[in-house]
Every structure is written in structure tokens, then in C-alpha cells.
Amino acid sequence: MLFVCVHNAGRSQMAAALTQYHGAGRVLVRSAGSQPANELNPAVVEVMAEMGLDLSREYPKPLTEESGQGADVIVTMGCGDTCPVYPGKRYLDWELPDPADQPIEVVRQIRDEIQRRVLGLLSEL
Numbered sequence: 001m002l003f004v005c006v007h008n009a010g011r012s013q014m015a016a017a018l019t020q021y022h023g024a025g026r027v028l029v030r031s032a033g034s035q036p037a038n039e040l041n042p043a044v045v046e047v048m049a050e051m052g053l054d055l056s057r058e059y060p061k062p063l064t065e066e067s068g069q070g071a072d073v074i075v076t077m078g079c080g081d082t083c084p085v086y087p088g089k090r091y092l093d094w095e096l097p098d099p100a101d102q103p104i105e106v107v108r109q110i111r112d113e114i115q116r117r118v119l120g121l122l123s124e125l
Contacts, residue, residue, distance in 0.1 A: 001029050002071035004083055008033025008060035010041045010099040011077040014111050017053045018118045027125065032067050034079045036060035041099055043107040050108075075121070092121070 001019060003012035008031055016031035023029065037060045045055045061067075068074065068086045075092045076083050085091070094117055099107045 001027050001073045001075070002067055003029070003031040003075045003077065004034065004063055004079055005031075005077040005098075006033055006035050006079050007037035007100070008062075009037040009039065010044045010107075011094075011096055011110065011114065012075075013040055013055060013058055013060075014044055014048060014114050015075065015077070015094075015118060017048055017055055017058075018111075018115050019122065021053055022115075022118060022122055027122070030061075030067050030071065032061050032063035034063050034083055036062050041107075043102065043104050044099055044111075046104065047108050047111045051111075073121075073125075 003015040005012040012031040012033065016029045019027055019029045040055060040058055048055045068084060071089060073090045075094055077094050077096050078098060096113060097110055099110050
């Protein structure tokens with residue numbers, strides 16, 4: 001499973017961490033950005049730590065042909081036309097606010113919505 005957003009500094013990182021946690025090893029998970037940032041959003045690291053998930057060593061990664069081709073399911077989050085399409089893949093587009101420059105309370109709400117969607121997706125697989 002591949003989670004993609006523009007900067008790979010927030011939404012896709014949270015989704016990947018939550019999928020790894022709730023998937024308990026049943027799903028290979030990656031995240032990437034179409035235009036990766038230099039570092040993760042500190043508020044994202046903080047709200048994930050509140051759940052016991054440590055993202056402090058994670059970093060934004062670029063979307064590569066290999067990561068796209070290697071995924072069965074690709075979940076995009078706000079990258080629009082900048083995300084390439086790989087034939088034969090299952091695509092989901094999750095419209096979620098970008099946590100950049102948002103207060104911590106809003107970032108928690110985004111995290112909780114991502115968790116809800118991740119749990120729903122895992123129950124389908």
C-alpha cells in the first residue's frame with residue numbers, strides 16, 4: 001500500500017504509520033510525496049507520539065516509479081494532477097485538509113479522520 005501527498009510531511013506519513021500499526025505486519029506500507037518537503041511537520045510528529053507512534057526518525061521521501069509500481073493500493077491525499085497513474089492499481093483519493101500551519105487541535109482531527117479511513121480500508125482488504 002502506498003500513501004501519497006504533496007510533501008510527504010503530514011497526511012501520508014500519518015496514514016502509513018497508522019496502517020503499519022493497525023495492520024500489524026499484514027500489509028507492506030510506504031509513503032511518498034510528489035514534491036517532498038525537507039522535514040516532517042512537527043505537529044504531526046507530536047500528535048502521533050500522543051498515540052505512542054514515533055515518527056521522529058521519519059523523513060519525507062520522493063514518489064518513485066518503483067514505489068508506485070510496487071503498490072497494489074495507492075491512496076492519494078491532495079496531490080491532484082502531480083501524482084502519476086500506474087495502470088492496474090487500485091486508487092483511492094482521500095480529500096483531507098493539509099496539516100501544514102494548522103493548530104494542534106486541527107492536526108489531531110486530521111489524524112483521527114485518517115485513522116478512521118485506515119481502519120475502514122484494512123477491514124476491506
